[in-house]
Amino acid sequence: MKHRGRHRRRRRGAALRAVLTGAALALTAAATLISASQADVTDSPGALKPLSSPADTGRLRLQERLFPARTLDRLSAAMGRPVGVDAVLASADRGMRASAGCSSADRASLPVTPTATRAYCWDAADSASTAWRPASVTTSGDADDDGVWGTHRVVLAGWTHSTSTGRAAERGLARVAFVNADVPARLAYRWVLLVVPVDGGRDYRGLASGISGMVWYQDKLLVTARTGSADALYVYDLDRIQRVDVDGPAIGRVPGGWSADGYRYVMPAIGSYRFTGGRCGRSGPPCPGALALDRGTVPDSLVAAEWTEPDGARNARLWRYAFSTSPERGGLLATDAAGRVAPSEEYRTRAAGIRGVLSYQPPGAEDTSWYVGRLPGSRDGHGGLWRQDVGGAKAAHCGADGSHRCWAEAAGSLSYWQATGEVWSLSDRMLFSLPLAELDESLG
Template sequence: MKHRGRHRRRRRGQALRATLAGTALALTAAATLISTSQATGSGTPGGLTPLTSAAATGKLRLHENLVPRDTLDTLTKDMGGNVGVDGVLRTADHAMRDKADCTADERAALPVEPTATRAYCWERGDAQTRQWQPRSVTTSGDADDDGRWGEHRVILAGWSHNDHQAAAPTRDEGLARVAFVDATDPQALKYRWVLLVAPRADGKDFTAVRSGLGGMVWYQDKLIVTAAHGAGLLVFDMHRILKTDVNSGAVGRVSGGYSADGYQFVLPAIGSYDVTGGACGTGTGTGAGARTGTNAAVPCFGSLSLDRTTAPDSLVATERATSAGAERARVWRYSYSTAAYRTGLLADSQGYVDAVEAYETKTAGLTGVLSHTPSGTREAEWYAGHAPDSRTQRGTLWRQTERGAKAATCTADQSHACWGLGAESLSYWQETGELWTLTGAGAERTLYAVPLSAVDGSLD
């Protein structure tokens, strides 16, 4: 099913924002402020440092590789054709719990300042499993500026397999799955799992995609995610969601049809973007500054987000965090193509994609990063999530420009550790003005929204 056109529905968006503000779940912060022993992030990363030299930005260059159309058409035909996002949502078999039904630990994972206006928790089995971890989020607010895909409001949450669990089957190592959440009714969210796969050369078979899913953006009809170990990006077509017909632990073609480790739906990759500088994480520098300037390593991708305030719209990327120490990290953006025949793909020049803007930040331990230019201004503001050393401590959400950085303060000792516990990637739903993220630490797994205006209002 084709998605609806990109209509500018300002009045409906304004009305929806007003409704959400007036009838939100009135969520409160955690029962008490975090203690001094939990306090982190009392310092400041300062302003962003632009990267402008060809040597520095050249390490961010990508090469586009698309799967042949014939291969994709063969697999689509053999598996009965595209079922579409609507087909997945119609069979949603898991219900999310709203804040009132979340456990005390789950509610405690929500941010202290600013407070969430909407929050949900996963069905018990998914909330308690240690074999899978939620990592990234994107929405139909990214996909289309009217906030809908067809008749639905949709949230996609990327989960990666936790290979460190002793009880996990070997065949599941590195698997990546996406929860397709029907958020049309904000008081009754439900979801269905879709497994990410990659077609084999002739289109007669497929294999599992191995990815940590640290980042994910759904733009127009394409879904772009981080590849395994952050080594580039993978691309999926939302018009090629396919249904399996054999329920077994195998992934791919089997006797009698196709199987996907028990999942009913699969989303095959249609291409990739590989970093041209070689294996990520490699460079000439050494020591704490090895990842800065012209001596920086080829970056491993961390999180992804969409910026609709640039012209054209752009994909924002971060360097994968290695620690919460003194190392700098990079944030940068690629423009999306404006060609009608390249919907959802990055702007390329003879198969290559170059970063159009890049910075260094002292916000080490990056989780999610979002770029947004307020109306009436020209300078983008970068919202950077900072993870503490311990997964039991809260993170910090900084707002950075080249001139400096700000964050909320929520404790008597002036700590900025006010953000969610184990918060991951960020996604801005332009139609509603909401910043969406999820937490993946331990049992405290929540999906929640905070108005971006509330984030700005909480800053020192």
């Protein structure tokens, strides 16, 4: 009897401990939820901290490495006369649907506040696959201050192939959708595969890089290189797009001509910008993740945000490089006599997981505003978009709890179309735009 009584007491004690443990876990979970909710509401990236020491700016120095003209000319001679943007747009073979014709899942990926004024989903042949994902955007509003390239309004969207799914030959490749935006109700696009000349221009390989940032300036396209690489940026010439003549899975020269994994067009790189301090990463220079053009500086400048994990402890840096004003170097960065590029401005922010960046100084304002689009720490759901300067930071609020997670899901880069006052961006499922004035109004 005593044994059974002791056993009952032990069971009652165990039950009591279980109740207390369960209550403690429930309180911990509740505290975690409250903390997470508060983090959504109060997790401000704060004011920008200017960085000017040689130790900081020296990490961002680049070395320009352009391919010799004979290499590029040899490739063009072998493949035939290059084509321009007009030829690619004229052969657009995929259409985009306006938001009303998109699925509810597509529309759910759009910003909550402010709402997009125009939004489009991709052709089903592209949106059905999870192997390729859009991440970067730039427009003819970046390329030319009148917003038109030739006679066309154009949007370029950069996609990267996953390194873990699909055919091994495709993994890590980068392609650009050339979108004809002349008629807002009927957008259409054509793919161009990004490649890099090899063997002195006798062949090319696919660019294996995550193009999380992309800027079209004059006749050049600058895209981010792979994270962890010594290359910071690759440079492309919009007047050197080449048509391939073999429809096959190979990339490069093949018996009978040239192939590009089934794509009709390729754009060969004309060079790159490489960090002088070695590979980017935790112990080296900051890896650029998002890019944008700022026409408000003199000269115009390329702005960049550091690639960091959204749930990591490493806060990002923001910086800019000046573009060259030399007519012979249209679309290239300003360099010294040795081909080196130095940053003209650098900041530290408390933000992490930045996937979109803009720099803009409104008329009459004393300070430049930096807009940063961030992924949530969980990488799941909507992110936040903050406007920062040296005085502080503001973000839009949405939902009953005043959350800052109001921006797009898996948000991509940002591009300001100065001629129209629009900001273009991407979710993981849609391309969209909204007026910068409405974005500013939502930020207070």
